[in-house]
Structures are given as C-alpha cells and as structure tokens.
Amino acid sequence: MQPDFFFLPVATSQGKDAGQRLCIHYAAQLDGVACAPLGLVLYIHPFAEEMNKSRRMAALQSRALAEAGFAVLQIDLLGCGDSSGDFGDATWEQWVKDVVIGCQWLHRKYPDETRKGRGPLWLWGLRVGSLLAVDAAKRFDEPCNFLFWQPPASGKPLLQQFLRLKVAGDMLAGQSKGVMEGMRQQLASGSSVEIAGYMLAPGLASGLEQVTLLPPAMSGPAPQVEWFELSTREDASLSPISAKTVLAWEQAGWRVNSHLVNGPAFWQTTEIEDAPLLIEATTAALRRARP
Amino acid sequence: MGPKMRHFRQLASTWEFELDITKEVLRVLDEVLSLGGRSAGFTRDTPLLGAIPELDSMAVVTLITSIEERFGLTVDDDDIDGSTFSTVGSLADFVSGKLAA
Numbered sequence: 310m311q312p313d314f315f316f317l318p319v320a321t322s323q324g325k326d327a328g329q330r331l332c333i334h335y336a337a338q339l340d341g342v343a344c345a346p347l348g349l350v351l352y353i354h355p356f357a358e359e360m361n362k363s364r365r366m367a368a369l370q371s372r373a374l375a376e377a378g379f380a381v382l383q384i385d386l387l388g389c390g391d392s393s394g395d396f397g398d399a400t401w402e403q404w405v406k407d408v409v410i411g412c413q414w415l416h417r418k419y420p421d422e423t424r425k426g427r428g429p430l431w432l433w434g435l436r437v438g439s440l441l442a443v444d445a446a447k448r449f450d451e452p453c454n455f456l457f458w459q460p461p462a463s464g465k466p467l468l469q470q471f472l473r474l475k476v477a478g479d480m481l482a483g484q485s486k487g488v489m490e491g492m493r494q495q496l497a498s499g500s501s502v503e504i505a506g507y508m509l510a511p512g513l514a515s516g517l518e519q520v521t522l523l524p525p526a527m528s529g530p531a532p533q534v535e536w537f538e539l540s541t542r543e544d545a546s547l548s549p550i551s552a553k554t555v556l557a558w559e560q561a562g563w564r565v566n567s568h569l570v571n572g573p574a575f576w577q578t579t580e581i582e583d584a585p586l587l588i589e590a591t592t593a594a595l596r597r598a599r600p
Numbered sequence: 601m602g603p604k605m606r607h608f609r610q611l612a613s614t615w616e617f618e619l620d621i622t623k624e625v626l627r628v629l630d631e632v633l634s635l636g637g638r639s640a641g642f643t644r645d646t647p648l649l650g651a652i653p654e655l656d657s658m659a660v661v662t663l664i665t666s667i668e669e670r671f672g673l674t675v676d677d678d679d680i681d682g683s684t685f686s687t688v689g690s691l692a693d694f695v696s697g698k699l700a701a
Contacts, residue, residue, distance in 0.1 A: 358658060470665055476680050477660035481649070489677040505657060541631060548669070573631065577662045579654045580634040 328393030353438030397508025401516020408445035644689030
C-alpha cells in the first residue's frame with residue numbers, strides 16, 4: 310500500500326497565509342481492495358525528538374489501520390517534520406488549530422454518505438499528541454473518540470523533561486548549576502530558549518505547562534476512549550496517575566477501555582524500536598469499537 | 601533472637617535492598633540505552649558518563665524520568681550532576697539516598 314503525501318495550505322483566522330502542513334493519507338482497504346472507510350482516524354504526533362523516534366511506529370500503525378478498513382491522516386504540525394515554519398514559530402494555540410484543520414480535511418474528504426461506519430472521528434494521540442487531541446476536540450464541533458498512546462496526565466512534567474535536556478547537555482559539558490532557573494526566567498520574560506537544537510517559544514512552553522488531560526464536554530451518545538500504556542515488565546499495572554485520570558473520564562460519562570501492552574518506550578529509546586503487540590491490540594480495539 | 605542476630609538481620613536486609621536497587625537501576629539503564637542485555641556484565645564500578653556512548657543528553661533525561669517513575673521519587677534539577685552519573689554504583693547510591701530521605 311502506498312500512502313498519499315501532500316501539503317495542506319493553512320490560513321490564519323484573519324485569512325492570512327500560515328504556510329502549509331505535510332499530510333500523509335492512508336486510504337481504507339479490505340483484503341487489499343480499496344473500500345469505503347469503516348472509520349476515520351487522525352494521528353497527532355508527540356513532542357520534538359519523540360516525534361522522530363516514533364515515526365516508524367506511526368507509519369506501521371497507520372498502515373495496519375488502513376488495511377483493516379480505516380482511513381488515516383497523519384499531519385506534521387507547524388514547525389515539525391516537513392511542515393512549514395521552524396520549531397521556534399510553534400505555539401500551543403497554532404498546534405491545536407492544525408489538529409482541527411486535520412479533522413476538517415478528513416470530514417471534507419469523507420462526508421457521511423461515503424462512509425460505511427458513521428461513528429465519530431478517532432483522534433489518535435501519542436504522548437503530547439493526546440493532550441493536543443483533547444484540546445482540539447473542544448474546538449471541533451463534532452463528537453470525537455480518542456485513541457491514546459501513553460498519554461501524560463498533564464503537560465507540566467513534559468515541559469520539565471524537555472527543559473532538563475538543556476540541564477543534562479550542560480552537565481555533560483561540565484556545568485549545570487542554575488541552568489533550569491535561568492531558562493524559566495527567560496521564558497517568563499517572553500524570550501525563547503534553545504534546547505537540544507530546538508527553539509522553544511514562550512507561547513509553546515506556557516501552553517504545554519497549563520494543559521491537562523481532562524475530558525471535553527460531551528454531546529450526543531457516550532463517546533469512547535481506547536487508552537494504551539506500554540511496559541516491558543511482566544507485573545506492570547496502569548500508572549497510578551493514569552488510573553486516576555481514567556476514573557475522571559469515566560465519571561464524566563466516557564466509556565474508557567484501558568490496555569496495558571508489553572513493549573518498549575519506542576518514543577524515547579536510543580535505537581528505533583517496534584512494539585508489534587501495541588499495533589495488534591490497537592487495531593483490534595478500533596475494529597471492535599466501530600458501530 | 602539476641603541483639604547481635606537482630607543487627608545481622610538488619611544488615612542483611614539492607615544489603616539485599618541495595619542489591620535490588622542496583623539490579624533495578626541496571627534494568628532501567630538497559631532499557632533506556634537499548635543495551636540489549638549488555639548491562640548483565642556491569643558491576644557497581646562500571647563507569648557510565650563518558651564511557652557509554654549511548655548516554656547522551658537525551659538518554660540522561662530519559663534515564664532520570666524512568667528512575668522517577670520506576671522508584672516513585674522526584675529528582676531535583678540541582679541533583680543533575682556529573683558525579684551522580686559517573687558509575688553504576690554512584691547512580692544506585694543516589695537512588696537509595698533519595699528513597700531513604
């Protein structure tokens with residue numbers, strides 16, 4: 310199967326040119342034959358280096374879903390991958406808009422009457438992608454289902470982790486005292502900081518720091534969440550913070566299926582690694598879920 | 601059980617505890633650095649920073665995060681110091697120090 314690569318032009322709310330985003334579209338097929346999709350899936354990538362590390366898994370999963378009859382779109386957000394702009398141009402706000410633009414493209418491409426499955430669009434997020442998915446769903450005026458891969462409960466620890474890259478880099482160079490404090494001050498005063506080759510704009514840092522994985526308000530029938538965590542341990546269980554977040558979603562009326570799958574943390578391992586069990590379980594979960 | 605015996609027991613359990621931490625730290629190291637089991641040959645004296653090419657800044661951060669998650673502790677940014685990561689033993693001692701605190 311050959312996916313379709315194209316550039317999607319983006320305009321600001323004032324109608325100004327906001328560059329273009331690289332998109333990869335996997336058309337639905339069953340038994341190797343093109344078919345009307347059973348469902349629509351939008352993939353939202355993780356943050357900075359994690360995006361590069363997870364490219365292979367994203368492609369493998371997109372292909373597996375397409376072969377199971379789903380239409381999948383991957384979008385590189387502003388300043389990421391092959392989309393226009395530099396990482397330093399990215400703000401949380403624009404990333405959320407980019408996700409909404411991806412949703413709109415899928416809906417335009419596949420109006421209801423051309424789909425076999427009329428269920429809600431699936432927003433599939435990996436790590437930060439899960440947080441973006443939830444924020445975007447609040448702006449997109451259609452119900453959405455969610456597919457989360459290793460979702461963080463909030464953005465704050467992820468920002469901390471990213472800032473630490475600089476602390477660790479300086480430590481390797483033999484100095485590290487006060488680096489974190491300096492970066493925080495710089496961001497607070499409205500300047501960007503450079504971390505491991507990425508310029509981090511204050512508008513991205515503040516958005517990331519504030520976002521939490523809280524369920525959006527529901528409209529219509531109870532939507533669904535497929536929640537996946539990976540571990541290489543035999544005796545693993547859902548992390549305590551995730552268990553707490555799942556409960557909050559359930560209390561808000563969402564149907565949540567949480568899954569713990571054996572596999573490496575491929576978005577951060579030194580070598581590019583695969584988690585075939587995750588792909589298998591994800592495809593099975595979406596097939597089961599379709600109405 | 602006499603006081604001597606009790607003291608010995610206590611020592612033994614502390615020793616086992618330390619051993620478990622070293623084992624767990626090695627497990628995290630192997631996983632994060634994709635060592636493919638190479639850590640089985642590591643001892644407390646095995647040097648890390650500057651000796652293992654896979655240990656770049658991204659790997660250091662992943663290592664810290666994994667340790668935080670695995671042991672349920674919080675690392676302060678001032679703790680991110682070269683001496684902590686110099687050997688397997690110094691890293692394990694750092695973790696047991698944090699756990700005891």
